[in-house]
Amino acid sequence: xxxxxxxxxxxxxxxxxxxxxxxxxxxxxxxxxxxxxxxxxxxxxxxxxxxxxxxxxxxxxxxxxxxxxxxxxxxxxxxxxxxxxxxxxxxxxxxxxxxxxxxxxxxxxxxxxxxxxxxxxxxxxxxxxxxxxx
Numbered sequence: 049x050x051x052x053x054x055x056x057x058x059x060x061x062x063x064x065x066x067x068x069x070x071x072x073x074x075x076x077x078x079x080x081x082x083x084x085x086x087x088x089x090x091x092x093x094x095x096x097x098x099x100x101x102x103x104x105x106x107x108x109x110x111x112x113x114x115x116x117x118x119x120x121x122x123x124x125x126x127x128x129x130x131x132x133x134x135x136x137x138x139x140x141x142x143x144x145x146x147x148x149x150x151x152x153x154x155x156x157x158x159x160x161x162x163x164x165x166x167x168x169x170x171x172x173x174x175x176x177x178x179x180x181x182x
Contacts, residue, residue: 085122092124098182100136100144108144110136114155114162125162127151135182147181 098110109115110133113126127133128151135147144155146164153166168176 097134098136100138108136110134123161127164128166149180150178152178152181
């Protein structure tokens with residue numbers, strides 16, 4: 049396979065192209081591009097079954113409850129009486145919907161964190177056993 053630029057030219061081209069990348073994308077000497085966090089050091093459950101991102105860039109993870117990361121801080125909010133939040137999805141209106149083991153509802157953004165609102169009470173009693181919702 050032939051390349052339009054000789055090998056030295058390709059290296060110079062890619063070096064010039066990398067120089068145009070925004071600073072946060074390029075590695076800065078002494079700083080890693082990726083940060084990792086141990087769930088145990090945060091006091092959180094280490095099993096995440098769902099992930100969503102809001103319009104501001106905050107990440108939400110489905111675990112024993114809703115775990116939110118804003119780029120600096122971690123926060124955990126319960127999802128009703130459930131132990132496994134396995135489905136997360138933002139609606140067109142910006143509402144975060146959640147499905148879990150025996151639970152279905154939505155999250156409201158509050159100053160103190162995210163508050164879960166169950167929809168099970170709106171279902172007829174014979175249909176409230178929803179099982180695992182993804």
